[in-house]
Amino acid sequence: MRILDTHLHLIYPDRFSYPWLSGAPAINKPWHVESYWQEAAPLGIEAALHMEVDVAEPQIAAETEFVLGLDRIVGAIANGRPEHADFERHLERMRDLGKVKGIRRLLQFQPAELSQTQTFVDNIRLLPRYGMSFDICVKSHELMLVPPLIRSCPETQFILDHCGNPKIADGEWESWTTRMERVAELPNVVCKVSGILANVDETWTVDAIRPYVEFVIETFGWDRVVWGSDNPVVTLFADLTKWVNATREIVSDASETEQEKLFWRNAERIYGV
Structure with missing residues:
Protein backbone atom coordinates (compact mmCIF):
# COMPACT_ATOMS: atom_id res chain seq x y z
CA MET A 1 0.00 0.00 0.00
CA ARG A 2 1.54 3.27 -1.13
CA ILE A 3 1.53 6.21 1.26
CA LEU A 4 1.44 9.97 0.79
CA ASP A 5 2.80 11.52 3.97
CA THR A 6 0.80 14.69 4.69
CA HIS A 7 2.81 15.86 7.68
CA LEU A 8 6.59 15.82 7.26
CA HIS A 9 8.75 18.30 9.15
CA LEU A 10 12.26 18.88 7.84
CA ILE A 11 14.75 20.76 10.00
CA TYR A 12 17.77 22.60 8.62
CA PRO A 13 19.36 24.52 11.52
CA ASP A 14 22.11 25.81 9.27
CA ARG A 15 19.51 27.65 7.16
CA PHE A 16 16.66 28.57 9.49
CA SER A 17 15.96 29.50 13.08
CA TYR A 18 13.53 27.37 15.09
CA PRO A 19 13.08 29.14 18.44
CA TRP A 20 10.77 26.47 19.85
CA LEU A 21 13.35 23.70 19.43
CA SER A 22 15.31 24.96 22.42
CA GLY A 23 12.56 23.41 24.50
CA ALA A 24 12.67 20.09 22.62
CA PRO A 25 16.26 18.88 22.99
CA ALA A 26 15.49 15.35 21.78
CA ILE A 27 14.79 16.58 18.25
CA ASN A 28 16.87 19.76 18.27
CA LYS A 29 19.19 18.70 15.47
CA PRO A 30 19.19 18.45 11.67
CA TRP A 31 16.46 16.33 10.07
CA HIS A 32 17.20 16.37 6.36
CA VAL A 33 15.20 14.98 3.48
CA GLU A 34 17.84 12.38 2.60
CA SER A 35 17.67 10.68 5.99
CA TYR A 36 13.88 10.76 5.89
CA TRP A 37 13.70 8.96 2.56
CA GLN A 38 16.25 6.41 3.67
CA GLU A 39 13.69 5.17 6.22
CA ALA A 40 10.46 6.21 4.50
CA ALA A 41 10.89 4.75 1.01
CA PRO A 42 11.18 1.10 2.13
CA LEU A 43 7.94 1.60 4.11
CA GLY A 44 5.99 2.43 0.96
CA ILE A 45 5.96 6.21 1.41
CA GLU A 46 6.28 7.57 -2.12
CA ALA A 47 5.78 11.31 -1.66
CA ALA A 48 5.33 13.85 1.10
CA LEU A 49 3.80 17.20 1.91
CA HIS A 50 6.06 19.35 4.02
CA MET A 51 4.46 20.83 7.12
CA GLU A 52 5.85 24.15 8.29
CA VAL A 53 8.16 23.91 11.31
CA ASP A 54 7.36 27.24 12.98
CA VAL A 55 10.52 28.97 11.87
CA ALA A 56 11.22 32.54 12.93
CA GLU A 57 8.52 34.68 11.30
CA PRO A 58 10.80 36.56 8.85
CA GLN A 59 11.90 33.17 7.43
CA ILE A 60 8.45 31.72 6.67
CA ALA A 61 8.53 32.34 2.93
CA ALA A 62 12.15 31.23 2.62
CA GLU A 63 11.42 27.94 4.38
CA THR A 64 8.52 27.24 2.06
CA GLU A 65 10.48 28.04 -1.07
CA PHE A 66 13.39 25.88 0.06
CA VAL A 67 11.42 22.73 0.91
CA LEU A 68 9.51 22.82 -2.35
CA ARG A 104 -1.05 26.46 9.08
CA ARG A 105 -0.96 28.90 11.94
CA LEU A 106 -0.25 27.01 15.16
CA LEU A 107 -3.10 27.66 17.57
CA GLN A 108 -1.90 25.39 20.36
CA PHE A 109 -0.84 27.31 23.45
CA GLN A 110 -1.83 30.61 21.81
CA PRO A 111 -4.36 33.01 23.39
CA ALA A 112 -7.85 31.65 22.81
CA GLU A 113 -8.99 34.86 21.17
CA LEU A 114 -6.35 34.66 18.41
CA SER A 115 -8.50 32.61 16.05
CA GLN A 116 -11.76 34.32 17.01
CA THR A 117 -11.07 37.84 15.75
CA GLN A 118 -12.86 39.09 12.65
CA THR A 119 -9.52 39.72 10.92
CA PHE A 120 -8.47 36.10 11.45
CA VAL A 121 -11.80 34.74 10.22
CA ASP A 122 -11.90 37.03 7.18
CA ASN A 123 -8.39 35.98 6.20
CA ILE A 124 -9.15 32.26 6.52
CA ARG A 125 -12.15 32.84 4.26
CA LEU A 126 -9.68 33.97 1.56
CA LEU A 127 -8.00 30.56 1.30
CA PRO A 128 -10.37 28.95 -1.24
CA ARG A 129 -9.64 31.82 -3.61
CA TYR A 130 -6.01 30.67 -3.62
CA GLY A 131 -6.77 26.95 -3.73
CA MET A 132 -5.50 26.45 -0.18
CA SER A 133 -6.75 24.71 2.94
CA PHE A 134 -6.09 25.41 6.61
CA ASP A 135 -4.49 22.95 9.03
CA ILE A 136 -5.62 23.37 12.63
CA CYS A 137 -3.26 22.24 15.39
CA VAL A 138 -4.56 22.50 18.94
CA LYS A 139 -4.20 20.50 22.12
CA SER A 140 -7.18 18.46 23.26
CA HIS A 141 -8.20 20.97 25.92
CA GLU A 142 -8.34 23.64 23.20
CA LEU A 143 -10.65 21.71 20.85
CA MET A 144 -13.65 23.87 21.77
CA LEU A 145 -11.99 26.67 19.78
CA VAL A 146 -12.21 24.68 16.55
CA PRO A 147 -15.95 24.51 15.68
CA PRO A 148 -16.55 28.30 15.82
CA LEU A 149 -13.74 28.94 13.35
CA ILE A 150 -14.84 26.19 10.98
CA ARG A 151 -18.48 27.31 11.08
CA SER A 152 -17.41 30.87 10.32
CA CYS A 153 -15.59 29.77 7.15
CA PRO A 154 -17.92 27.27 5.44
CA GLU A 155 -16.16 27.44 2.07
CA THR A 156 -12.69 26.73 3.53
CA GLN A 157 -11.35 23.19 3.76
CA PHE A 158 -9.95 22.47 7.23
CA ILE A 159 -7.69 19.64 8.37
CA LEU A 160 -7.53 18.91 12.09
CA ASP A 161 -4.00 17.76 12.87
CA HIS A 162 -2.92 14.94 15.16
CA CYS A 163 -6.37 13.51 15.96
CA GLY A 164 -6.95 16.54 18.15
CA ASN A 165 -3.99 15.59 20.38
CA PRO A 166 -5.66 13.34 22.95
CA LYS A 167 -3.64 12.94 26.14
CA ILE A 168 -3.23 9.20 25.72
CA ALA A 169 -0.57 8.82 28.40
CA ASP A 170 -3.05 10.31 30.90
CA GLY A 171 -5.89 8.09 29.74
CA GLU A 172 -7.95 10.98 28.40
CA TRP A 173 -11.05 9.73 26.59
CA GLU A 174 -14.52 11.15 27.29
CA SER A 175 -13.59 14.84 27.18
CA TRP A 176 -11.64 14.28 23.95
CA THR A 177 -14.31 12.16 22.23
CA THR A 178 -17.06 14.64 23.12
CA ARG A 179 -15.12 17.56 21.65
CA MET A 180 -14.08 15.57 18.59
CA GLU A 181 -17.70 14.65 17.86
CA ARG A 182 -18.58 18.36 17.77
CA VAL A 183 -15.78 18.96 15.27
CA ALA A 184 -16.77 16.00 13.09
CA GLU A 185 -20.32 17.31 12.74
CA LEU A 186 -18.99 20.04 10.45
CA PRO A 187 -18.72 18.95 6.80
CA ASN A 188 -15.74 21.08 5.76
CA VAL A 189 -13.17 19.46 8.07
CA VAL A 190 -11.20 16.24 7.87
CA CYS A 191 -8.98 14.69 10.52
CA LYS A 192 -5.31 13.82 10.17
CA VAL A 193 -4.26 10.50 11.70
CA SER A 194 -0.91 11.73 12.92
CA GLY A 195 0.80 12.90 16.07
CA ILE A 196 -0.66 10.09 18.17
CA LEU A 197 2.76 8.93 19.32
CA ALA A 198 3.67 12.38 20.62
CA ASN A 199 0.93 11.93 23.22
CA VAL A 200 1.98 8.60 24.72
CA ASP A 201 4.86 7.52 26.95
CA GLU A 202 7.53 4.85 26.69
CA THR A 203 5.08 2.09 27.66
CA TRP A 204 2.76 2.56 24.67
CA THR A 205 1.49 -0.39 22.67
CA VAL A 206 -0.53 -0.70 19.48
CA ASP A 207 -3.53 -1.78 21.53
CA ALA A 208 -3.21 1.36 23.66
CA ILE A 209 -3.46 3.71 20.67
CA ARG A 210 -5.90 1.60 18.65
CA PRO A 211 -9.10 3.01 20.24
CA TYR A 212 -8.04 6.57 19.43
CA VAL A 213 -7.32 5.87 15.77
CA GLU A 214 -10.43 3.75 15.37
CA PHE A 215 -12.60 6.42 17.00
CA VAL A 216 -11.33 9.09 14.60
CA ILE A 217 -11.97 6.91 11.56
CA GLU A 218 -15.42 5.87 12.78
CA THR A 219 -16.41 9.43 13.70
CA PHE A 220 -15.13 11.22 10.60
CA GLY A 221 -15.56 8.34 8.16
CA TRP A 222 -13.14 6.87 5.64
CA ASP A 223 -13.61 9.79 3.23
CA ARG A 224 -12.54 12.38 5.83
CA VAL A 225 -9.24 11.07 7.17
CA VAL A 226 -5.65 11.44 5.95
CA TRP A 227 -2.40 10.00 7.26
CA GLY A 228 0.71 11.86 8.40
CA SER A 229 4.02 10.82 9.92
CA ASP A 230 4.72 13.87 12.10
CA ASN A 231 8.37 13.03 11.58
CA PRO A 232 10.61 13.82 13.50
CA VAL A 233 8.26 14.54 16.42
CA VAL A 234 7.20 10.89 16.18
CA THR A 235 10.69 9.92 17.34
CA LEU A 236 10.03 11.17 20.87
CA PHE A 237 8.57 7.79 21.80
CA ALA A 238 8.94 5.66 18.65
CA ASP A 239 10.15 6.13 15.09
CA LEU A 240 8.68 6.41 11.63
CA THR A 241 8.83 2.66 11.02
CA LYS A 242 6.95 1.83 14.21
CA TRP A 243 4.25 4.39 13.46
CA VAL A 244 3.70 3.14 9.91
CA ASN A 245 3.56 -0.46 11.10
CA ALA A 246 1.21 0.41 13.96
CA THR A 247 -1.18 2.21 11.62
CA ARG A 248 -1.15 -0.65 9.15
CA GLU A 249 -1.92 -3.11 11.95
CA ILE A 250 -4.81 -1.02 13.28
CA VAL A 251 -6.51 -0.78 9.86
CA SER A 252 -5.55 -4.24 8.65
CA ASP A 253 -9.16 -5.46 8.70
CA ALA A 254 -10.38 -2.57 6.55
CA SER A 255 -10.90 -3.05 2.84
CA GLU A 256 -8.18 -2.18 0.39
CA THR A 257 -10.25 0.77 -0.84
CA GLU A 258 -10.66 2.09 2.71
CA GLN A 259 -6.94 1.80 3.39
CA GLU A 260 -6.15 3.58 0.13
CA LYS A 261 -8.40 6.45 1.20
CA LEU A 262 -6.53 6.84 4.48
CA PHE A 263 -3.02 6.46 3.13
CA TRP A 264 -3.17 8.44 -0.12
CA ARG A 265 -6.43 8.87 -2.02
CA ASN A 266 -8.04 11.38 0.36
CA ALA A 267 -4.81 13.34 0.68
CA GLU A 268 -4.48 13.73 -3.09
CA ARG A 269 -8.07 14.97 -3.30
CA ILE A 270 -8.11 17.23 -0.25
CA TYR A 271 -4.70 18.82 -0.75
CA GLY A 272 -4.98 18.90 -4.53
CA VAL A 273 -1.82 16.87 -5.17
Missing part, protein backbone atom coordinates in the same frame (compact mmCIF):
# COMPACT_ATOMS: atom_id res chain seq x y z
CA GLY A 69 12.78 22.12 -4.12
CA LEU A 70 13.57 18.97 -2.15
CA ASP A 71 13.31 15.37 -3.33
CA ARG A 72 9.76 13.99 -3.60
CA ILE A 73 8.21 16.90 -1.72
CA VAL A 74 5.06 17.31 -3.79
CA GLY A 75 3.63 20.24 -1.89
CA ALA A 76 3.85 22.34 1.25
CA ILE A 77 1.60 23.54 4.02
CA ALA A 78 3.17 26.92 4.70
CA ASN A 79 3.16 28.96 7.86
CA GLY A 80 1.18 32.17 7.93
CA ARG A 81 -0.24 34.85 10.20
CA PRO A 82 -3.97 35.25 9.50
CA GLU A 83 -4.20 37.62 12.43
CA HIS A 84 -2.30 40.22 10.37
CA ALA A 85 -4.19 42.68 8.18
CA ASP A 86 -1.79 42.12 5.25
CA PHE A 87 -2.21 38.32 5.22
CA GLU A 88 -3.45 38.30 1.63
CA ARG A 89 -0.09 39.59 0.43
CA HIS A 90 1.43 36.47 2.01
CA LEU A 91 -1.08 34.28 0.20
CA GLU A 92 -0.16 35.89 -3.10
CA ARG A 93 3.50 35.16 -2.49
CA MET A 94 2.74 31.55 -1.55
CA ARG A 95 0.62 31.11 -4.65
CA ASP A 96 3.45 32.39 -6.80
CA LEU A 97 5.78 29.75 -5.37
CA GLY A 98 3.53 27.01 -6.74
CA LYS A 99 2.64 23.77 -4.93
CA VAL A 100 1.68 25.50 -1.67
CA LYS A 101 -1.40 23.45 -0.77
CA GLY A 102 -2.40 25.06 2.49
CA ILE A 103 -1.57 27.27 5.43
Whole structure:
Protein backbone atom coordinates (compact mmCIF):
# COMPACT_ATOMS: atom_id res chain seq x y z
CA MET A 1 0.00 0.00 0.00
CA ARG A 2 1.54 3.27 -1.13
CA ILE A 3 1.53 6.21 1.26
CA LEU A 4 1.44 9.97 0.79
CA ASP A 5 2.80 11.52 3.97
CA THR A 6 0.80 14.69 4.69
CA HIS A 7 2.81 15.86 7.68
CA LEU A 8 6.59 15.82 7.26
CA HIS A 9 8.75 18.30 9.15
CA LEU A 10 12.26 18.88 7.84
CA ILE A 11 14.75 20.76 10.00
CA TYR A 12 17.77 22.60 8.62
CA PRO A 13 19.36 24.52 11.52
CA ASP A 14 22.11 25.81 9.27
CA ARG A 15 19.51 27.65 7.16
CA PHE A 16 16.66 28.57 9.49
CA SER A 17 15.96 29.50 13.08
CA TYR A 18 13.53 27.37 15.09
CA PRO A 19 13.08 29.14 18.44
CA TRP A 20 10.77 26.47 19.85
CA LEU A 21 13.35 23.70 19.43
CA SER A 22 15.31 24.96 22.42
CA GLY A 23 12.56 23.41 24.50
CA ALA A 24 12.67 20.09 22.62
CA PRO A 25 16.26 18.88 22.99
CA ALA A 26 15.49 15.35 21.78
CA ILE A 27 14.79 16.58 18.25
CA ASN A 28 16.87 19.76 18.27
CA LYS A 29 19.19 18.70 15.47
CA PRO A 30 19.19 18.45 11.67
CA TRP A 31 16.46 16.33 10.07
CA HIS A 32 17.20 16.37 6.36
CA VAL A 33 15.20 14.98 3.48
CA GLU A 34 17.84 12.38 2.60
CA SER A 35 17.67 10.68 5.99
CA TYR A 36 13.88 10.76 5.89
CA TRP A 37 13.70 8.96 2.56
CA GLN A 38 16.25 6.41 3.67
CA GLU A 39 13.69 5.17 6.22
CA ALA A 40 10.46 6.21 4.50
CA ALA A 41 10.89 4.75 1.01
CA PRO A 42 11.18 1.10 2.13
CA LEU A 43 7.94 1.60 4.11
CA GLY A 44 5.99 2.43 0.96
CA ILE A 45 5.96 6.21 1.41
CA GLU A 46 6.28 7.57 -2.12
CA ALA A 47 5.78 11.31 -1.66
CA ALA A 48 5.33 13.85 1.10
CA LEU A 49 3.80 17.20 1.91
CA HIS A 50 6.06 19.35 4.02
CA MET A 51 4.46 20.83 7.12
CA GLU A 52 5.85 24.15 8.29
CA VAL A 53 8.16 23.91 11.31
CA ASP A 54 7.36 27.24 12.98
CA VAL A 55 10.52 28.97 11.87
CA ALA A 56 11.22 32.54 12.93
CA GLU A 57 8.52 34.68 11.30
CA PRO A 58 10.80 36.56 8.85
CA GLN A 59 11.90 33.17 7.43
CA ILE A 60 8.45 31.72 6.67
CA ALA A 61 8.53 32.34 2.93
CA ALA A 62 12.15 31.23 2.62
CA GLU A 63 11.42 27.94 4.38
CA THR A 64 8.52 27.24 2.06
CA GLU A 65 10.48 28.04 -1.07
CA PHE A 66 13.39 25.88 0.06
CA VAL A 67 11.42 22.73 0.91
CA LEU A 68 9.51 22.82 -2.35
CA GLY A 69 12.78 22.12 -4.12
CA LEU A 70 13.57 18.97 -2.15
CA ASP A 71 13.31 15.37 -3.33
CA ARG A 72 9.76 13.99 -3.60
CA ILE A 73 8.21 16.90 -1.72
CA VAL A 74 5.06 17.31 -3.79
CA GLY A 75 3.63 20.24 -1.89
CA ALA A 76 3.85 22.34 1.25
CA ILE A 77 1.60 23.54 4.02
CA ALA A 78 3.17 26.92 4.70
CA ASN A 79 3.16 28.96 7.86
CA GLY A 80 1.18 32.17 7.93
CA ARG A 81 -0.24 34.85 10.20
CA PRO A 82 -3.97 35.25 9.50
CA GLU A 83 -4.20 37.62 12.43
CA HIS A 84 -2.30 40.22 10.37
CA ALA A 85 -4.19 42.68 8.18
CA ASP A 86 -1.79 42.12 5.25
CA PHE A 87 -2.21 38.32 5.22
CA GLU A 88 -3.45 38.30 1.63
CA ARG A 89 -0.09 39.59 0.43
CA HIS A 90 1.43 36.47 2.01
CA LEU A 91 -1.08 34.28 0.20
CA GLU A 92 -0.16 35.89 -3.10
CA ARG A 93 3.50 35.16 -2.49
CA MET A 94 2.74 31.55 -1.55
CA ARG A 95 0.62 31.11 -4.65
CA ASP A 96 3.45 32.39 -6.80
CA LEU A 97 5.78 29.75 -5.37
CA GLY A 98 3.53 27.01 -6.74
CA LYS A 99 2.64 23.77 -4.93
CA VAL A 100 1.68 25.50 -1.67
CA LYS A 101 -1.40 23.45 -0.77
CA GLY A 102 -2.40 25.06 2.49
CA ILE A 103 -1.57 27.27 5.43
CA ARG A 104 -1.05 26.46 9.08
CA ARG A 105 -0.96 28.90 11.94
CA LEU A 106 -0.25 27.01 15.16
CA LEU A 107 -3.10 27.66 17.57
CA GLN A 108 -1.90 25.39 20.36
CA PHE A 109 -0.84 27.31 23.45
CA GLN A 110 -1.83 30.61 21.81
CA PRO A 111 -4.36 33.01 23.39
CA ALA A 112 -7.85 31.65 22.81
CA GLU A 113 -8.99 34.86 21.17
CA LEU A 114 -6.35 34.66 18.41
CA SER A 115 -8.50 32.61 16.05
CA GLN A 116 -11.76 34.32 17.01
CA THR A 117 -11.07 37.84 15.75
CA GLN A 118 -12.86 39.09 12.65
CA THR A 119 -9.52 39.72 10.92
CA PHE A 120 -8.47 36.10 11.45
CA VAL A 121 -11.80 34.74 10.22
CA ASP A 122 -11.90 37.03 7.18
CA ASN A 123 -8.39 35.98 6.20
CA ILE A 124 -9.15 32.26 6.52
CA ARG A 125 -12.15 32.84 4.26
CA LEU A 126 -9.68 33.97 1.56
CA LEU A 127 -8.00 30.56 1.30
CA PRO A 128 -10.37 28.95 -1.24
CA ARG A 129 -9.64 31.82 -3.61
CA TYR A 130 -6.01 30.67 -3.62
CA GLY A 131 -6.77 26.95 -3.73
CA MET A 132 -5.50 26.45 -0.18
CA SER A 133 -6.75 24.71 2.94
CA PHE A 134 -6.09 25.41 6.61
CA ASP A 135 -4.49 22.95 9.03
CA ILE A 136 -5.62 23.37 12.63
CA CYS A 137 -3.26 22.24 15.39
CA VAL A 138 -4.56 22.50 18.94
CA LYS A 139 -4.20 20.50 22.12
CA SER A 140 -7.18 18.46 23.26
CA HIS A 141 -8.20 20.97 25.92
CA GLU A 142 -8.34 23.64 23.20
CA LEU A 143 -10.65 21.71 20.85
CA MET A 144 -13.65 23.87 21.77
CA LEU A 145 -11.99 26.67 19.78
CA VAL A 146 -12.21 24.68 16.55
CA PRO A 147 -15.95 24.51 15.68
CA PRO A 148 -16.55 28.30 15.82
CA LEU A 149 -13.74 28.94 13.35
CA ILE A 150 -14.84 26.19 10.98
CA ARG A 151 -18.48 27.31 11.08
CA SER A 152 -17.41 30.87 10.32
CA CYS A 153 -15.59 29.77 7.15
CA PRO A 154 -17.92 27.27 5.44
CA GLU A 155 -16.16 27.44 2.07
CA THR A 156 -12.69 26.73 3.53
CA GLN A 157 -11.35 23.19 3.76
CA PHE A 158 -9.95 22.47 7.23
CA ILE A 159 -7.69 19.64 8.37
CA LEU A 160 -7.53 18.91 12.09
CA ASP A 161 -4.00 17.76 12.87
CA HIS A 162 -2.92 14.94 15.16
CA CYS A 163 -6.37 13.51 15.96
CA GLY A 164 -6.95 16.54 18.15
CA ASN A 165 -3.99 15.59 20.38
CA PRO A 166 -5.66 13.34 22.95
CA LYS A 167 -3.64 12.94 26.14
CA ILE A 168 -3.23 9.20 25.72
CA ALA A 169 -0.57 8.82 28.40
CA ASP A 170 -3.05 10.31 30.90
CA GLY A 171 -5.89 8.09 29.74
CA GLU A 172 -7.95 10.98 28.40
CA TRP A 173 -11.05 9.73 26.59
CA GLU A 174 -14.52 11.15 27.29
CA SER A 175 -13.59 14.84 27.18
CA TRP A 176 -11.64 14.28 23.95
CA THR A 177 -14.31 12.16 22.23
CA THR A 178 -17.06 14.64 23.12
CA ARG A 179 -15.12 17.56 21.65
CA MET A 180 -14.08 15.57 18.59
CA GLU A 181 -17.70 14.65 17.86
CA ARG A 182 -18.58 18.36 17.77
CA VAL A 183 -15.78 18.96 15.27
CA ALA A 184 -16.77 16.00 13.09
CA GLU A 185 -20.32 17.31 12.74
CA LEU A 186 -18.99 20.04 10.45
CA PRO A 187 -18.72 18.95 6.80
CA ASN A 188 -15.74 21.08 5.76
CA VAL A 189 -13.17 19.46 8.07
CA VAL A 190 -11.20 16.24 7.87
CA CYS A 191 -8.98 14.69 10.52
CA LYS A 192 -5.31 13.82 10.17
CA VAL A 193 -4.26 10.50 11.70
CA SER A 194 -0.91 11.73 12.92
CA GLY A 195 0.80 12.90 16.07
CA ILE A 196 -0.66 10.09 18.17
CA LEU A 197 2.76 8.93 19.32
CA ALA A 198 3.67 12.38 20.62
CA ASN A 199 0.93 11.93 23.22
CA VAL A 200 1.98 8.60 24.72
CA ASP A 201 4.86 7.52 26.95
CA GLU A 202 7.53 4.85 26.69
CA THR A 203 5.08 2.09 27.66
CA TRP A 204 2.76 2.56 24.67
CA THR A 205 1.49 -0.39 22.67
CA VAL A 206 -0.53 -0.70 19.48
CA ASP A 207 -3.53 -1.78 21.53
CA ALA A 208 -3.21 1.36 23.66
CA ILE A 209 -3.46 3.71 20.67
CA ARG A 210 -5.90 1.60 18.65
CA PRO A 211 -9.10 3.01 20.24
CA TYR A 212 -8.04 6.57 19.43
CA VAL A 213 -7.32 5.87 15.77
CA GLU A 214 -10.43 3.75 15.37
CA PHE A 215 -12.60 6.42 17.00
CA VAL A 216 -11.33 9.09 14.60
CA ILE A 217 -11.97 6.91 11.56
CA GLU A 218 -15.42 5.87 12.78
CA THR A 219 -16.41 9.43 13.70
CA PHE A 220 -15.13 11.22 10.60
CA GLY A 221 -15.56 8.34 8.16
CA TRP A 222 -13.14 6.87 5.64
CA ASP A 223 -13.61 9.79 3.23
CA ARG A 224 -12.54 12.38 5.83
CA VAL A 225 -9.24 11.07 7.17
CA VAL A 226 -5.65 11.44 5.95
CA TRP A 227 -2.40 10.00 7.26
CA GLY A 228 0.71 11.86 8.40
CA SER A 229 4.02 10.82 9.92
CA ASP A 230 4.72 13.87 12.10
CA ASN A 231 8.37 13.03 11.58
CA PRO A 232 10.61 13.82 13.50
CA VAL A 233 8.26 14.54 16.42
CA VAL A 234 7.20 10.89 16.18
CA THR A 235 10.69 9.92 17.34
CA LEU A 236 10.03 11.17 20.87
CA PHE A 237 8.57 7.79 21.80
CA ALA A 238 8.94 5.66 18.65
CA ASP A 239 10.15 6.13 15.09
CA LEU A 240 8.68 6.41 11.63
CA THR A 241 8.83 2.66 11.02
CA LYS A 242 6.95 1.83 14.21
CA TRP A 243 4.25 4.39 13.46
CA VAL A 244 3.70 3.14 9.91
CA ASN A 245 3.56 -0.46 11.10
CA ALA A 246 1.21 0.41 13.96
CA THR A 247 -1.18 2.21 11.62
CA ARG A 248 -1.15 -0.65 9.15
CA GLU A 249 -1.92 -3.11 11.95
CA ILE A 250 -4.81 -1.02 13.28
CA VAL A 251 -6.51 -0.78 9.86
CA SER A 252 -5.55 -4.24 8.65
CA ASP A 253 -9.16 -5.46 8.70
CA ALA A 254 -10.38 -2.57 6.55
CA SER A 255 -10.90 -3.05 2.84
CA GLU A 256 -8.18 -2.18 0.39
CA THR A 257 -10.25 0.77 -0.84
CA GLU A 258 -10.66 2.09 2.71
CA GLN A 259 -6.94 1.80 3.39
CA GLU A 260 -6.15 3.58 0.13
CA LYS A 261 -8.40 6.45 1.20
CA LEU A 262 -6.53 6.84 4.48
CA PHE A 263 -3.02 6.46 3.13
CA TRP A 264 -3.17 8.44 -0.12
CA ARG A 265 -6.43 8.87 -2.02
CA ASN A 266 -8.04 11.38 0.36
CA ALA A 267 -4.81 13.34 0.68
CA GLU A 268 -4.48 13.73 -3.09
CA ARG A 269 -8.07 14.97 -3.30
CA ILE A 270 -8.11 17.23 -0.25
CA TYR A 271 -4.70 18.82 -0.75
CA GLY A 272 -4.98 18.90 -4.53
CA VAL A 273 -1.82 16.87 -5.17
